[in-house]
Amino acid sequence: MNRKEIEMELMKHDSTVLSFPNRGEWGNSQYRGNCSGWVHAFLIWKYRVEKMAELFSGSGTGYDVCKDMGISYVGADLNPNPVRPGILNVNAITDEVPEAFMDADMLFMHPPYSNICNISWAGKNYSDPTGELRKADLGNMDWDQxxxxxxxxxxxxxxxxxxxxxxxxxxxxxRRKPIGFKSMFADIVKPGQLEQVIIKLQHNTVSGRENISYGSRNFVPIEHEYLMVLKKIAPYLIDFSLPTKHEIDIRDSKSATWRDVVYAVMQKIGHDAPLEEIYSEIEGHKKCETNSEWKAKVRQILQQSDKFVNVSYGVWALAKVA
Ligand SMILES: C[S@@+](CC[C@H](N)C(=O)[O-])C[C@H]1O[C@@H](n2cnc3c(N)ncnc32)[C@H](O)[C@@H]1O
Incomplete structure (x- = not known):
């Protein structure tokens, strides 16, 4: 396709929801984890890209799109025998960023999705006689690593x-057993200025292909990916947001009210409980430090909230769900 034909098609997709049922002839649809070349094409068109750099360039999808659209391209991948002339052999973990990447106005990445999807490349899509590449292949790593x-x-x-x-x-x-649900968008670092988040619909998903109905299960089948676009807005500034998980015991929390604490305690106990048992769950925690009359406060909460019922003298339970 030439640039004009590509742009004619892209004009029909000028939206934050991208849907391209056909991935295009770019790259190799047999390459594990390959993506649609329309993603690269959309970025080039929308952001008037003059030079695209691509890390994790895989089967050469980006190279082929850039060639058709008449812009410069440089790629990098762990594959020691790059599939296109413009792709460099790079281990992104240990090697320095190739110099040819530095003047690109768009850097695109389509990384592996950890080992959860059971898709890795070294030793499968390309040879790895010593086993060294496998260790660097992000497709072999568990989620946290x-x-x-x-x-x-x-x-x-x-x-x-x-x-x-x-x-x-x-x-x-x-989402895979036994790990459960993991979101790269939730866990990824976001440097610079967030320009756009685009939803890319996935076609050919297992659920769609095999017409599986998940209606009776308590999860929603995943049928989209995210395309996040960031911009570097100052030469010196390295600003980023990095999601971190925090844990705190509700009995030590400042944001939880006494009602929240007593509710949590009653759920933890799980049976009719005398006041002394309820007090002992809370005693010594930070919540008590700010209220010397905390036992009276607990009794007041038990009496006033509809969440609790008085079973017998000094014995309390959680109210049944209405
Ligand atoms: C999801 S695929 C990219 C597919 C590509 N978008 C396409 O359409 O063909 C991820 C790529 O990351 C590469 N890769 C994995 N670990 C890497 C590493 N440490 N350094 C560089 N590339 C790596 C793999 O070789 C694979 O080609």
């Missing part, structure tokens, strides 16, 4: 970007 490694890579590549340059990352959510 994967996210911290990917976040370090994102920050390294952001630091090397030119001022005014943009970074776009295509990523998804996954």
């Amino acid at each position: 994967f996210m911290s490694t990917l976040n370090a890579i994102v920050m390294k590549y952001y630091s090397a970007m030119m001022n005014g340059g943009k970074m776009s990352i295509l990523m998804g959510d996954v």
Whole structure:
């Protein structure tokens, strides 16, 4: 396709929801984890990209799109035998960002999705005789290791970007037993200025292909990915937001009210409880430090809230759900 034909099609998709049922002829649809070339094309068109750099360039989708759209391209991948002339052999974990990446006005990444999806590349899509590449393949890492490694890579590549340059990352959510639900969008570091979050619909999903109905299950089938676009807005500034998980005992929390604490205690106890048992769950916690009459406060909550019922003298239970 030439640039004009590509843009004619893209004009029909000028939205924060991208849906391309056909991935296009770019790259290799047989390459594990390949993505639609329409994603690259959309970015090039929308952000008037003159040079695209691509980390995790895989089967050459980005190279092929850039060629059709007549812009410069440089790619990097762990594959020691790159599939296109413009792709460099790079281990993104240990190697420095290639110099050719630094003057790109768009840096695109479509990273692996950890080992949860059971898709890895080294030794499968390309040979790995010594086993060294497997260790560097992000597709072999468990979620926590994967996210911290990917976040370090994102920050390294952001630091090397030119001022005014943009970074776009295509990523998804996954749900697999026994790990459960994991969201790359929730866990990824977000450097610079967040320009846009685009939803890319996934076609050919297992549920769609096999016409599986998940109606009776208590989860929603995943049928989209995210395309996050970030911009570097100052040459010196490395600003980023990095999600962190915090844990606090509700009995030590400042934001929880006495009603919340007593409710949590009664759920934890799980049976009719005398006042002494309720007090003993709370005693010694920070919540008591700010109220010397805390036992009276507990009794007041038990008496006043509809969440609790008095079973017998000094014995309390959770009220039944109405
Ligand atoms: C999801 S695929 C990208 C597919 C690509 N978008 C396409 O359409 O073909 C992820 C790529 O990341 C590469 N990769 C995994 N670990 C890497 C690492 N440490 N350094 C560089 N590339 C890595 C894999 O070789 C694979 O090609």
